[in-house]
Amino acid sequence: MKKTFASLIVSALVLSSAPHFAAADDLSEQKAKNEQQQQDNAKKQKNLESSVNQEGQKISKTQQEVNRLDEALNEKIFAVETKDRQIKATEREIVELGKEIEKYKAKLKRQEKLLGDRLRVMQENDGNSIKWEEVIFGAKNVGDLVSRVMAGKSISKQDDKMITDYQNTQKQLADAQQEVKEKKAQLVVEKQELKRQQADLESQLKERNKRLKELRKKKEKFETQLMDAKEVQQILIAQEKAIAAEKAAREREARLEKERQAQAAREAKARAEAEAAQAAAQKAAEEQAAKEAAAQQAAQEKAAQSAKPSGSTKQSAPKPSTPAPAAPAPAPATPKPAPSSGGLFIHPTAGTVTQGYGSAGGENGYTFHNGIDFGGPVGTPIVAAATGTVITASGGGPYGNHVMIAHQLNGKTYTTVYAHMSSLNARAGQRVSQGQQIGALGSTGNSTGPHLHFEIHVGGYSYSATGPANSVNPLSML
Numbered sequence: 001m002k003k004t005f006a007s008l009i010v011s012a013l014v015l016s017s018a019p020h021f022a023a024a025d026d027l028s029e030q031k032a033k034n035e036q037q038q039q040d041n042a043k044k045q046k047n048l049e050s051s052v053n054q055e056g057q058k059i060s061k062t063q064q065e066v067n068r069l070d071e072a073l074n075e076k077i078f079a080v081e082t083k084d085r086q087i088k089a090t091e092r093e094i095v096e097l098g099k100e101i102e103k104y105k106a107k108l109k110r111q112e113k114l115l116g117d118r119l120r121v122m123q124e125n126d127g128n129s130i131k132w133e134e135v136i137f138g139a140k141n142v143g144d145l146v147s148r149v150m151a152g153k154s155i156s157k158q159d160d161k162m163i164t165d166y167q168n169t170q171k172q173l174a175d176a177q178q179e180v181k182e183k184k185a186q187l188v189v190e191k192q193e194l195k196r197q198q199a200d201l202e203s204q205l206k207e208r209n210k211r212l213k214e215l216r217k218k219k220e221k222f223e224t225q226l227m228d229a230k231e232v233q234q235i236l237i238a239q240e241k242a243i244a245a246e247k248a249a250r251e252r253e254a255r256l257e258k259e260r261q262a263q264a265a266r267e268a269k270a271r272a273e274a275e276a277a278q279a280a281a282q283k284a285a286e287e288q289a290a291k292e293a294a295a296q297q298a299a300q301e302k303a304a305q306s307a308k309p310s311g312s313t314k315q316s317a318p319k320p321s322t323p324a325p326a327a328p329a330p331a332p333a334t335p336k337p338a339p340s341s342g343g344l345f346i347h348p349t350a351g352t353v354t355q356g357y358g359s360a361g362g363e364n365g366y367t368f369h370n371g372i373d374f375g376g377p378v379g380t381p382i383v384a385a386a387t388g389t390v391i392t393a394s395g396g397g398p399y400g401n402h403v404m405i406a407h408q409l410n411g412k413t414y415t416t417v418y419a420h421m422s423s424l425n426a427r428a429g430q431r432v433s434q435g436q437q438i439g440a441l442g443s444t445g446n447s448t449g450p451h452l453h454f455e456i457h458v459g460g461y462s463y464s465a466t467g468p469a470n471s472v473n474p475l476s477m478l
Contacts (some may be wrong), residue, residue, distance in 0.1 A: 069207065076201045083194045091188045097180045104173035111166045163211040239291060239391050239460045242406040243413055249431060252407040343478050344409045347384035347433060348418060350454050351376035357473040364446070365464060368464065370454035370471035371417065378450045379424050380441040384432040384478070385416050386452075391461070393426045393438075399453070400445025403438050404461055417455035420447040 095235045354375040360367055388407035399419040405428050407414040422442025426432055442448045455471050462469040 012095075025196060062235065076197065078206055078340075080194065083190060083197060085191045087187060090183055090190060094180055094183045094187070097176050097183065101173060101176045101180065104169055104176060108166070108169050108173065111162070111169060117216060202372045212220075233459070235392065239406065239415070242389040242391040242429070242461065243430070245407075245431070246406045246408045246413075249389065269324055279345065280332070308402075344407075344414070345416070345456065345474070345477050346383070347374075347478055348385045348416075348454050349374050349376060349380055349382045351380065351441075351452075353475070354451055357471075357475065366465040367469050370463070370468050371419075371453050372474050374441075374452045376441050376450060376452070378440070378442050378451075381437050382418055382421060382439045382441055382452055383435050383437050384426075385434070385456075386414070387434045388414075388416070388432065390426050390428055390430045390432060391415070391431075392428050393424050394428075395424075398446040400447060401439065401442065402445070405432065406460075413459050415455075415457040415459070415461045417457070417461065418443050419453040419455075420451060422450075 028186060278455075351374040355369060355373040356371050357369060360369040369474050381440055384405060386405075386407045386409060388405040391404040391406050393403045399417075401421040401424055402417065402419040403421070403424060405416045407416065418439065420442055421439035422444065424439045426438040441452050447453075454474055456474045457470050458472055458478055459470050462471075
């Protein structure tokens with residue numbers, strides 16, 4: 001959706017019925033109009049500056065409120081993100097504790113199996129790991145007795161360790177289960193706190209969006225009603241230079257084309273004369289050859305007549321063959337005219353038209369949409385709709401990143417405007433060819449979504465928020 005280009009030109013405030021920047025094609029008339037408008041701008045500049053200061057103070061106050069809300073929002077967003085990270089960390093800890101619990105349970109199961117076997121033995125030995133009477137009385141000698149006693153102590157010590165390990169594993173399992181329980185309780189509290197913070201954030205976002213909407217409305221109204229006279233003068237000067245440069249380029253191209261056609265005609269004439277001379281020489285050579293052949297034939301007949309006896313029958317000599325006439329020289333080739341197009345301009349980008357040319361509701365600061373919008377994804381190439389000279393290629397203002405191009409087509413001046421681009425591939429004063437990329441589709445400036453706002457003006461650029469000014473419906477010329 002096209003937004004107002006007030007940072008450059010809002011002629012409605014400059015004059016109640018502002019003249020077009022360039023409705024005529026004649027450069028001197030255009031220059032006179034530009035000079036007149038520059039004088040009008042200079043007379044009203046003081047009033048404009050006063051209005052700018054008043055509106056600027058109002059906007060600045062609202063902007064400060066939005067800035068304060070943004071600072072509070074940043075703190076709240078940081079707190080929410082921190083709490084969210086804490087919750088995720090707690091959830092990961094619970095998962096890891098769950099894995100440890102499963103390991104402790106598996107370990108207890110193995111320990112219980114081993115311990116069960118040893119407990120059965122201890123039960124059979126009246127609570128002892130071994131039967132000491134068998135150790136003592138079964139010894140063959142003192143050395144064997146010492147060995148048996150040491151082995152018995154080792155077995156008893158191993159059984160004690162097994163019981164201790166089992167008890168430690170039980171404690172570790174209980175501790176891990178208790179920690180999981182505490183972590184889950186902590187997680188419930190953290191999630192409740194996160195929910196509360198998110199509710200606060202949502203409330204602050206609504207308040208911020210409300211204030212921002214008010215700010216945008218004030219800015220749109222401000223930009224619709226006011227303009228910077230100095231920027232207008234700069235556009236007028238740049239436009240005058242671009243139109244003059246484009247006219248000079250077109251004249252130069254026409255002169256070169258005329259010279260090229262003249263050279264082609266001279267070359268065609270020279271080829272025709274050379275071919276005619278070659279044909280004439282060939283014909284003369286053929287006629288000379290025919291004469292020589294006829295003379296030779298006549299001499300042969302005369303010699304034959306004198307050599308014949310008196311009663312011989314007269315035979316007619318064969319007639320010499322007549323040479324075929326030479327083929328006519330081909331006519332010189334006529335240059336074919338260049339193919340013509342039904343429209344002066346090509347589509348500046350792919351995509352469908354999302355808003356047409358004509359009356360608008362006024363909710364966006366204008367009641368007349370003096371261009372058409374092409375919807376599409378960000379980054380879609382935008383090309384020059386016709387060959388011309390770039391008036392301006394800059395960013396900022398309601399148009400965002402935008403390009404204006406001056407064209408000279410069929411002896412008339414046109415200006416095209418390309419707005420809301422994500423990037424620019426052209427510069428002021430550059431001459432671009434039809435179809436050459438000048439930028440990429442975007443949503444900069446006063447734009448509610450990715451699109452290209454495209455205008456065509458007859459003459460120089462002239463804007464009005466309430467009527468067409470000198471713009472025309474681009475669809476009628478594409």
